[in-house]
């Protein structure tokens with residue numbers, strides 16, 4: 001179970017209203033893709049799901065309880081640009097991440113436990129297609145490989161909710177396609193609930209089971225921060241028509257008009 005509920009959710013920074021009156025319910029296993037103009041509050045929303053930002057009004061619930069005010073293992077995040085520890089190999093980076101989660105209080109694991117952790121890290125790296133890169137350092141990995149490493153590092157913590165903030169924005173189109181296949185595979189295999197921000201509507205329609213458009217439907221030119229963005233479109237992406245290009249491009253056109 002990982003049901004997320006937004007109940008009249010607001011986020012303000014001082015006088016600036018970033019998000020206002022968000023209402024939605026997302027069931028376990030959904031794949032929500034989020035598009036919207038730059039600065040409209042998409043990353044802020046993800047940070048609230050992660051727990052590093054709190055709502056200023058309303059509620060954000062996970063399984064009927066307020067999301068904890070600090071990140072925990074239920075939620076994992078991958079950003080557009082990945083900051084790995086450069087002096088650790090791929091395997092060590094993933095192990096460290098698993099270690100911090102498995103053993104928050106002791107810090108380090110030894111003996112049989114360490115052996116288990118190494119095996120789990122290797123399995124995770126294999127799952128993301130990095131079986132040939134266990135011993136490589138981040139600067140020896142391509143951009144796509146670094147994002148695979150970022151996914152492995154996040155998924156070793158076994159989150160139920162995966163938060164992706166334009167994770168493939170910096171990658172070449174060919175590599176992105178491989179990453180799409182990987183994310184869909186991991187989503188299905190691990191039964192994840194996914195929230196993914198993208199600037200690419202095609203990507204949003206292709207990957208998501210549901211697409212949200214964040215936009216302000218009130219704007220005061222004299223006071224741009226007076227009103228926040230809302231979920232102006234909440235589109236189910238039907239299983240039957242997923243991947244049918246005509247339908248997708250039709251929706252992309254009409255949504256692009258909304259985005260301006």
Ligand SMILES: Nc1ncnc2c1ncn2[C@@H]1O[C@H](COP(=O)(O)OP(=O)(O)OP(=O)(O)O)[C@@H](O)[C@H]1O
Nearest residue numbers: 013014016018036037038039040041042043044045
């Ligand atoms: N810690 C903060 N303090 C004050 N204002 C903030 C803070 N974080 C974000 N903001 C403001 O909130 C608004 C939304 O920012 P956010 O990063 O969520 O936008 P975004 O939709 O992710 O944009 P982009 O597509 O460019 O990544 C911006 O006006 C930003 O300046």
Ligand SMILES: [Mg+2]
Nearest residue numbers: 042043044165
């Ligand atoms: Mg952002």
